[in-house]
Amino acid sequence: MGTSRMFRIFVVLGSAFMILLIIIYWDDVGASHFYLHTPVSPGPKVPHPVPQKRPQTSRAPSFLSDIDAFVNQFLEPGTGEPTDAAPADTSNQSEKAEERYIPRREWKIHLTPLAPELRDRQEQRRRLLQEMCANDSVLFHGKNRSFDDIPNKELDHLIVDDRHGIIYCYVPKVACSNWKRIMIILSESLLQEGVPQRDPLAIPRDLVHNSSMHFTFNKFWKRYGKFARHLMKVKLKKYTKFLFVRDPFVRLISAYRNKFELPNEDFYRRFAQVMLRRYANQPTPPASVDEAFSLGIHPSFSHFIQYLLDPQTEKDMPFNEHWRQVYRLCHPCQIQYDFVGHLETAEEDAEHLLRLLRVDNVVEFPTSSRNLTASSWESDWFSTVPVEARRELYKLYEPDFRLFGYEKPDSLLNE
Numbered sequence: 001m002g003t004s005r006m007f008r009i010f011v012v013l014g015s016a017f018m019i020l021l022i023i024i025y026w027d028d029v030g031a032s033h034f035y036l037h038t039p040v041s042p043g044p045k046v047p048h049p050v051p052q053k054r055p056q057t058s059r060a061p062s063f064l065s066d067i068d069a070f071v072n073q074f075l076e077p078g079t080g081e082p083t084d085a086a087p088a089d090t091s092n093q094s095e096k097a098e099e100r101y102i103p104r105r106e107w108k109i110h111l112t113p114l115a116p117e118l119r120d121r122q123e124q125r126r127r128l129l130q131e132m133c134a135n136d137s138v139l140f141h142g143k144n145r146s147f148d149d150i151p152n153k154e155l156d157h158l159i160v161d162d163r164h165g166i167i168y169c170y171v172p173k174v175a176c177s178n179w180k181r182i183m184i185i186l187s188e189s190l191l192q193e194g195v196p197q198r199d200p201l202a203i204p205r206d207l208v209h210n211s212s213m214h215f216t217f218n219k220f221w222k223r224y225g226k227f228a229r230h231l232m233k234v235k236l237k238k239y240t241k242f243l244f245v246r247d248p249f250v251r252l253i254s255a256y257r258n259k260f261e262l263p264n265e266d267f268y269r270r271f272a273q274v275m276l277r278r279y280a281n282q283p284t285p286p287a288s289v290d291e292a293f294s295l296g297i298h299p300s301f302s303h304f305i306q307y308l309l310d311p312q313t314e315k316d317m318p319f320n321e322h323w324r325q326v327y328r329l330c331h332p333c334q335i336q337y338d339f340v341g342h343l344e345t346a347e348e349d350a351e352h353l354l355r356l357l358r359v360d361n362v363v364e365f366p367t368s369s370r371n372l373t374a375s376s377w378e379s380d381w382f383s384t385v386p387v388e389a390r391r392e393l394y395k396l397y398e399p400d401f402r403l404f405g406y407e408k409p410d411s412l413l414n415e
């Protein structure tokens with residue numbers, strides 16, 4: 001008799017405990033829910049919807065994986081390639097308001113299907129990335145680590161747009177100003193300042209590069225606390241992720257032209273003075289960039305390359321973003337990009353991408369009238385750089401060449 005009574009008490013206590021667990025658990029889900037749907041930029045306040053039903057019937061799911069399932073319900077529509085499904089435009093206003101955090105698509109009817117070449121091109125670029133990430137002969141620092149092991153500060157180039165479900169990894173010197181402009185327009189973060197514009201070029205340059213304009217992954221920590229990592233992963237899974245790259249050597253020429261051939265006080269003080277001191281026999285370089293330019297002094301392209309190859313440079317601080325390798329900025333082996341644009345095919349790629357993102361009736365990619373650095377100048381620029389240095393430089397940027405399908409510049413390396 002004693003054992004059966006013990007058993008009954010045990011069952012009752014057990015059930016009570018389970019019920020208690022469920023109550024606590026619900027509370028937690030409610031709390032996290034509050035975090036998950038904080039709007040990115042100030043906009044109309046939206047009531048937090050009450051969860052309709054518990055996701056799945058898993059008995060003892062881990063807290064976070066359950067949130068994952070929960071969040072996924074809401075994010076479901078926001079993935080990759082466009083489907084041909086028409087938007088369900090039957091929801092009425094109040095339902096729409098509740099669904100504001102579902103990535104929004106600005107529909108445009110296309111009479112012509114996307115050119116198959118463009119689709120194939122993306123397919124090839126994505127496949128190449130996968131192959132190179134899996135190929136052990138392509139080695140670089142940080143390749144093997146998991147997403148969780150990437151420090152927050154290295155996620156500062158990933159700009160998130162929750163409204164449309166887009167993540168953009170910006171690479172300086174690869175049309176990044178214009179793509180940042182597009183991200184600003186999509187995020188509608190200028191609306192409250194009374195600038196309801198859709199013209200990317202109307203956004204002033206200093207605003208474009210002001211980091212307060214962009215919600216990047218490294219800011220998640222501040223907003224979402226302990227949920228940050230998890231939320232990043234959910235967004236990475238559900239959102240459309242893109243980046244733009246270009247020939248790595250041409251990018252370096254472009255960086256040099258932009259930062260050292262034109263007077264730039266900041267870059268002069270932080271980098272040019274160092275180069276002049278170290279490689280140009282100028283123990284006391286002019287104090288300001290104006291003074292230096294009036295004396296016709298600036299580091300040569302060859303000095304710049306020397307600076308990049310100098311082991312001391314990376315010891316002092318990580319490469320500046322204008323010449324940091326794309327694999328270090330965008331983590332292409334941890335993040336599966338849906339779209340890889342090349343600057344060399346920028347216009348076609350932009351059109352394809354905006355269509356893929358379904359925002360091509362909101363924004364247009366501004367065509368550049370600037371004097372772009374052309375690949376054909378490469379041999380001229382590198383003529384002052386010793387062949388040995390070119391080979392070392394190639395090693396430094398080899399992962400970018402291989403990951404993104406840029407040919408090894410044999411003519412430069414075998415002279």
Ligand SMILES: *[C@@H]1O[C@H](CO)[C@@H](O)[C@H](O)[C@H]1NC(C)=O
Nearest residue numbers: 090091092093094095096098
């Ligand atoms: C909108 O939806 C709400 C709740 O689903 C419903 O009560 C209301 O009648 C609907 N309004 C219209 C105009 O369909």
Ligand SMILES: *[C@@H]1O[C@H](CO)[C@@H](O)[C@H](O)[C@H]1NC(C)=O
Nearest residue numbers: 131132134135136137138402
């Ligand atoms: C990995 O890359 C090397 C070239 O460095 C190539 O020869 C090899 O076939 C690649 N391996 C795979 C599995 O693709």
Ligand SMILES: *[C@@H]1O[C@H](CO)[C@@H](O)[C@H](O)[C@H]1NC(C)=O
Nearest residue numbers: 136139140141142143144145
């Ligand atoms: C990554 O892992 C592969 C085998 O899985 C190993 O051969 C390679 O050395 C590792 N690379 C780095 C940079 O740790």
Ligand SMILES: *[C@@H]1O[C@H](CO)[C@@H](O)[C@H](O)[C@H]1NC(C)=O
Nearest residue numbers: 206207208209210211212213
């Ligand atoms: C960036 O913008 C914020 C507010 O919009 C402003 O306070 C700040 O000074 C700006 N920073 C720079 C570097 O312009």
Ligand SMILES: *[C@@H]1O[C@H](CO)[C@@H](O)[C@H](O)[C@H]1NC(C)=O
Nearest residue numbers: 257261370371372373374377
């Ligand atoms: C573009 O820049 C190159 C080199 O900086 C210069 O030689 C060329 O004249 C420029 N072209 C135009 C149209 O400005």
